[in-house]
Amino acid sequence: MESRKFAPIDENQGGTAVAQEPARLRKRNKTFTDVMLSVRDLHVSFKTFGGEVQALRGVSFDLYKGETLAIVGESGCGKSVTANTIMGLIPKPAGRIKNGNVLFKGKDLTKLDKSEMRKVQGVDISMIFQDPMTALNPTLKIGEQLTEGLRTHQKVSKTEARQKAIKLLEVVGIPNPEERMKQYPHQFSGGMRQRIVIAIALICEPELLIADEPTTALDVTIQAQILELFEEIQERTGVSIILITHDLGVVAKIADRIAVMYAGKVIEIGEKREVFYSPQHPYTKGLLASVPRLDLKEEELQPIEGTPPDLFAPPIGCPFTARCPFAMEVCDRIYPATTGLSATHAVDCWLQDERAKKVFGHN
Amino acid sequence: MAIYIVKRFFMMIATILIIATLTFFLMHSIPGSPFDEERTSNPTIQANLEKFYKLDQPTHVQYIHYLKSIATFDFGPSIKKPNDSVNKLLARGFPISLELGMVTILVAVISGITLGTFAALRHNGIIDYAAMAFAVVGISVPNFVLATVLIQQLAVNWNLLPPATWSSPLHMILPTLALATGPTAIIARLTRSSMLEVLTQDYMKMARAKGLSPMRIVLRHALRNALMPVVTIMGTMLAGILTGTFVIEKIFAIPGMGKYFVESINNRDYPVIMGSTVFYSAFLVFMLFLVDIVYGFLDPRIKLHRKEGDA
Amino acid sequence: MVSHQQNVQIPDEWFQQKGKDAEKAESVVRPSLSYWKDAWRRLRKNKMAMGGLVFLIILTLFAIFAPILSPHNIETTQYANQNLPPSSTHWFGTDDKGWDVFTRTWHGARVSLFVGVAAALIDFFIGIIYGGISGYKGGRTDTIMMRIIEILYGLPHLLVVILLMVIMGPSLTTIIVALTITGWVGMARIVRGQVLQIKNYEFVTASKSFGAKTPRIIRKNLLPNTMGPIIVQMTLTVPSAIFAEAFLSFIGLGIQAPVASWGVMANDALPVILSGHWWRLFFPAFFISMTMFAFNVLGDGMQDALDPKLRG
Numbered sequence: 001m002e003s004r005k006f007a008p009i010d011e012n013q014g015g016t017a018v019a020q021e022p023a024r025l026r027k028r029n030k031t032f033t034d035v036m037l038s039v040r041d042l043h044v045s046f047k048t049f050g051g052e053v054q055a056l057r058g059v060s061f062d063l064y065k066g067e068t069l070a071i072v073g074e075s076g077c078g079k080s081v082t083a084n085t086i087m088g089l090i091p092k093p094a095g096r097i098k099n100g101n102v103l104f105k106g107k108d109l110t111k112l113d114k115s116e117m118r119k120v121q122g123v124d125i126s127m128i129f130q131d132p133m134t135a136l137n138p139t140l141k142i143g144e145q146l147t148e149g150l151r152t153h154q155k156v157s158k159t160e161a162r163q164k165a166i167k168l169l170e171v172v173g174i175p176n177p178e179e180r181m182k183q184y185p186h187q188f189s190g191g192m193r194q195r196i197v198i199a200i201a202l203i204c205e206p207e208l209l210i211a212d213e214p215t216t217a218l219d220v221t222i223q224a225q226i227l228e229l230f231e232e233i234q235e236r237t238g239v240s241i242i243l244i245t246h247d248l249g250v251v252a253k254i255a256d257r258i259a260v261m262y263a264g265k266v267i268e269i270g271e272k273r274e275v276f277y278s279p280q281h282p283y284t285k286g287l288l289a290s291v292p293r294l295d296l297k298e299e300e301l302q303p304i305e306g307t308p309p310d311l312f313a314p315p316i317g318c319p320f321t322a323r324c325p326f327a328m329e330v331c332d333r334i335y336p337a338t339t340g341l342s343a344t345h346a347v348d349c350w351l352q353d354e355r356a357k358k359v360f361g362h363n
Numbered sequence: 364m365a366i367y368i369v370k371r372f373f374m375m376i377a378t379i380l381i382i383a384t385l386t387f388f389l390m391h392s393i394p395g396s397p398f399d400e401e402r403t404s405n406p407t408i409q410a411n412l413e414k415f416y417k418l419d420q421p422t423h424v425q426y427i428h429y430l431k432s433i434a435t436f437d438f439g440p441s442i443k444k445p446n447d448s449v450n451k452l453l454a455r456g457f458p459i460s461l462e463l464g465m466v467t468i469l470v471a472v473i474s475g476i477t478l479g480t481f482a483a484l485r486h487n488g489i490i491d492y493a494a495m496a497f498a499v500v501g502i503s504v505p506n507f508v509l510a511t512v513l514i515q516q517l518a519v520n521w522n523l524l525p526p527a528t529w530s531s532p533l534h535m536i537l538p539t540l541a542l543a544t545g546p547t548a549i550i551a552r553l554t555r556s557s558m559l560e561v562l563t564q565d566y567m568k569m570a571r572a573k574g575l576s577p578m579r580i581v582l583r584h585a586l587r588n589a590l591m592p593v594v595t596i597m598g599t600m601l602a603g604i605l606t607g608t609f610v611i612e613k614i615f616a617i618p619g620m621g622k623y624f625v626e627s628i629n630n631r632d633y634p635v636i637m638g639s640t641v642f643y644s645a646f647l648v649f650m651l652f653l654v655d656i657v658y659g660f661l662d663p664r665i666k667l668h669r670k671e672g673d674a
Numbered sequence: 675m676v677s678h679q680q681n682v683q684i685p686d687e688w689f690q691q692k693g694k695d696a697e698k699a700e701s702v703v704r705p706s707l708s709y710w711k712d713a714w715r716r717l718r719k720n721k722m723a724m725g726g727l728v729f730l731i732i733l734t735l736f737a738i739f740a741p742i743l744s745p746h747n748i749e750t751t752q753y754a755n756q757n758l759p760p761s762s763t764h765w766f767g768t769d770d771k772g773w774d775v776f777t778r779t780w781h782g783a784r785v786s787l788f789v790g791v792a793a794a795l796i797d798f799f800i801g802i803i804y805g806g807i808s809g810y811k812g813g814r815t816d817t818i819m820m821r822i823i824e825i826l827y828g829l830p831h832l833l834v835v836i837l838l839m840v841i842m843g844p845s846l847t848t849i850i851v852a853l854t855i856t857g858w859v860g861m862a863r864i865v866r867g868q869v870l871q872i873k874n875y876e877f878v879t880a881s882k883s884f885g886a887k888t889p890r891i892i893r894k895n896l897l898p899n900t901m902g903p904i905i906v907q908m909t910l911t912v913p914s915a916i917f918a919e920a921f922l923s924f925i926g927l928g929i930q931a932p933v934a935s936w937g938v939m940a941n942d943a944l945p946v947i948l949s950g951h952w953w954r955l956f957f958p959a960f961f962i963s964m965t966m967f968a969f970n971v972l973g974d975g976m977q978d979a980l981d982p983k984l985r986g
Binding site: 127130 | 564565566568569570571572573574575576577579583584587588661662663664
Binding site: 326 | 684686687688689690691
């Protein structure tokens, strides 16, 4: 429909061929130039009984049109909060955006009121949730759950909406979509439900898809299928994807760029190969060392010792200091500035400082 | 669904059978006969009793005969009122009690759900606190206390509303208010807590992420799920309202079945007590059956269990 | 990422490696309190529940001591003192037999509290045995026992109670018997659920072979988690039993004078309410309501305090 480039499967020349050829092969050398989403110095806090949790403490990153950005980190590092903030789903009044902007195609989403935000939710930006078993309303037929967003945002008739939903179910790989429309969520398996959730997210042809741990609740074979579906969809529609995950295997598969978060901050960001093959932050290195790798069988896995800091009273310096094997006194006292390593790779770490390099040598 | 209904139906029959049996044997457990002391010179009563209970026959014959009478909706005679039977009292009083009960349920369900929903949507706000303060008071004040306070203040002291009887809509306000407050409070509390739980569910977040209107999110996505537990307590609620009509009818001098029932208790009119208990129990159990069916329709997971189909 | 300027004045000696500080990082975790202490701490924060608790303690003390200390006799009718309004001698006034309403109120409190607590305790014991066997045995036994419960649950309780009371004749014992015959079902259900939970836990702990530590785990983790709902259920049984007793009194199945329950007092006062003797209805009604209120808020508070899901 009009300017958007979402092509249903039957109109796509050789739709099955696209599905068989891994999109990643063709994407490898792509460069992304148009910034679609720009998050600037975002601070978000939550009031709880125990005090105020500073969940985000100055998060900044850009997202380019058509790329997949993975946000990785341990649970509680703020990656889901980032997603929810972009999506306008921070529960008020407990949660509050204290500072910063979310610029989506030049429009600051943090400044929109609720009804303006609703015109963005599901239309320009869609979200996919972690657990497909709970993300669908158990008492509504999936047909209604698919079409209601479309019917809210666009002037389409019931039949048109239905038709589009059926096509979309086909695209995400649900057999017998027409009959399936009349069924309830409990009649589908976990993998099928996640496909439905994805279809729901795509129904208004959004330009940005935020997937919050989309494969964590699924078993491994289904995970792979869902990841392939993401690639296929991106290939077909050019949608940008923010992938929130703690699973580096998922990242390795489909991400173009990676942002590593720790204690409410992005501590390292770069293209996939930069972060994977020359990680600069000790935390990123630790994270990578703690993942089983097929190419390095003999080496033992190295878990990162200790736990992340309490975000009720986050440290002034680098939050990783207490767990960092290279901690220096300065790390405790001052948060490190961002060092650009390449046009795409940047890190927040005192080890990048000349004086530290004198102590540790180059590493 | 059909299996579910049949299963529930047999449960209902079993329950009614238990109550009827219990009633019968309790009556027979009294040394001699409950009617011995009442054996008056009135031959009509004697004849009625003999006819209904077949007192000259052995116990098991009496029991079978009794069950047959119950099955044909014959609930027995009255000792104290020679010309009345439980059936006659029911015909006179039950429509009025039913009216009182229905109006009460309607008021309680509508106001309880509204109150509970708003409280949950404004969680920890003023409406929430006010609604919950009302609810905990409403649950704690017995309906007969509330009824007398209402009569004392609104009818006697301020002369705003008629203090008794059931003759016009205006007369219905006070009894309904007295009877509906408790159930309203219970429904409000339950709606609130289940609504609060539903609001934290992922599918609610998903509904919000779709950019749906708040109205649609609450009515279509939240309320239907939140009302499931409310439907499940409707059975107990109905029982409460039903027994509540006894005292309310007594206080407001409403000529319903409840009033006759309390009278029969005070007169120790055993056959009427037994007959009404069985009738009321059967009625309640039938209502529970209906509630279960409604629940089955509301929750798709019950309707189609066993058919966890997947491609 | 924040991009403030690199600070030039940082002293060089800050760039020395420190020892790894993992233990410190570990210790940041907030102190863990024992389950009961934690629950009690949260219950204490709940002003309503604490108010209810204090009210109930005072009420109990009065119920024990006030009738003993009261100078007024409530055995023989004293027509000279009929229907006196509250005064310095008769704090709550007197009734149509000249009895002191204050003294009778505390006698009534004994009856109501006794009925409530006794019903809750008996429910508890029957429920523990029935639910315990059902949950522990499992299998067919469990299925049959639960089917029985399902049917009993559908019985209209108050009607059965009325029936029993009519047959057995009103007395303190019959009220309690009648209430518990129908009341234990809910408790049995809860106990069964908790027992099933414990069975699961035991399996887990055994498979992890904690050895000697097991009793400690049961005491520290399992018992509190499973006792919570049972205690809450008991707390909420008391007001419903008190209400049921008052209701029965009100429809003419109560324990009669002189040691009458609150429900009987309220019922006796009903015919004279319009003649202005408000105190005869007010005090028993007030105490019924307040006691039920106190138990309800205490039960609610305990539910919140004991629910580990809400621990925050």
